[in-house]
Amino acid sequence: MYNKDFFIQQAKKFGKKQRMVVAAAHDDATLDAANNAFQEGMADVILVGERVLINEAAAKANVDLANFEIIEADGLEAIATASVSAIAEGKGDLLMKGLIDTSVLLKEVLKKEHGLRTGNVLSHAGVLFKEGGDSFHVFTDAAMNIMPTLEQKAGIIKNAVSLAHSVGIEEPKVANLCAKEKPYDKMPATMDAAALQKMNQNGEIEGCIVSGPISLDIAVSQYAANLKGYESPVAATPIF
Numbered sequence: 001m002y003n004k005d006f007f008i009q010q011a012k013k014f015g016k017k018q019r020m021v022v023a024a025a026h027d028d029a030t031l032d033a034a035n036n037a038f039q040e041g042m043a044d045v046i047l048v049g050e051r052v053l054i055n056e057a058a059a060k061a062n063v064d065l066a067n068f069e070i071i072e073a074d075g076l077e078a079i080a081t082a083s084v085s086a087i088a089e090g091k092g093d094l095l096m097k098g099l100i101d102t103s104v105l106l107k108e109v110l111k112k113e114h115g116l117r118t119g120n121v122l123s124h125a126g127v128l129f130k131e132g133g134d135s136f137h138v139f140t141d142a143a144m145n146i147m148p149t150l151e152q153k154a155g156i157i158k159n160a161v162s163l164a165h166s167v168g169i170e171e172p173k174v175a176n177l178c179a180k181e182k183p184y185d186k187m188p189a190t191m192d193a194a195a196l197q198k199m200n201q202n203g204e205i206e207g208c209i210v211s212g213p214i215s216l217d218i219a220v221s222q223y224a225a226n227l228k229g230y231e232s233p234v235a236a237t238p239i240f
Contacts, residue, residue: 004129010167011042018043021092023083024076024100026053028061034096035063046092048083050074076100080108088114102143121145121155125163137220138163138172150192154205157196161208173234174200175219176212181230183213209233 022034025047031054037043047054048071058065073082079100086092097105109116124143129136140160145152157174164172176193183194193212200210211234217224222236 007127007167008040008042012040017041018094019046019092020044020094020096021046021048021083021086022096022098023048023105024079024098025049026057027099028057028063030096030098031057031061031063035061035067038067043094045069046071046086048073048086049079049098076104077108080105084108084111084114084116088116106144120159121148121152123156123159125160150195153192153196154199157205157208157210161205165207170207172208174208174210174212175214175234176210177216177219178213179215181213181215181218181228189213211235 020034020037020043022030022045025031025034026049031047034043034045034047038045045068047065047068051070051072054070055065057063071082071086073079083095083105087095095105095109106122108114110122123141123145125138125140126142127136127138138160141148141156145156148156153176161172161174176196178190178193179187180190183190185191190213193214196205197210197212199205200208211232214230214232214234215224218228218230218235220236225231225235
């Protein structure tokens with residue numbers, strides 16, 4: 001079953017407990033999530049931010065700070081620098097975004113002096129679980145790349161597929177979402193979607209099944225797929 005418990009168990013298979021650095025940890029929801037990761041045995045946690053604010057958030061979330069290391073930093077830019085530096089210096093393995101602007105944190109991540117870039121496109125991926133169900137969807141990219149090129153879209157897919165492989169999904173299904181299901185030259189996104197499907201068929205994008213253009217309703221609903229007569233191994237069954 002591909003539910004939350006599945007993800008937790010897969011995270012525990014990495015061989016060693018990860019060290020997670022939380023940037024701007026002065027938020028009760030952030031602390032609660034970090035604490036859950038610690039309690040599940042998935043990660044040791046380093047909190048970065050203003051100690052007074054972290055203490056207040058911890059009291060609100062009923063989180064025991066004795067379990068965590070705290071790196072003190074004052075102001076969002078200083079917090080971003082301290083958090084990213086901790087990763088670059090090998091003190092942490094994972095960077096978690098707390099109550100800090102994405103742009104502020106990413107600006108620091110992208111600085112050459114930290115040496116964290118790999119040459120690949122940087123992209124966002126989120127996971128949506130169906131309440132009480134046994135499936136999930138990963139959506140990408142919803143937070144970073146504003147107008148990606150075809151090449152960048154291929155990179156975004158490859159990143160998401162790598163994520164799926166890392167948690168044990170051998171052949172994820174990728175739906176290139178568009179407003180309609182047929183390539184249309186006046187809608188560039190549909191042309192890119194068709195090109196990405198072709199790249200998958202040609203072996204340029206591996207380890208997954210890519211389909212598109214495809215609308216969201218068809219991607220997630222068998223009823224919609226049947227109603228519109230859309231036949232594809234991705235229709236109504238995608239992991240992505």
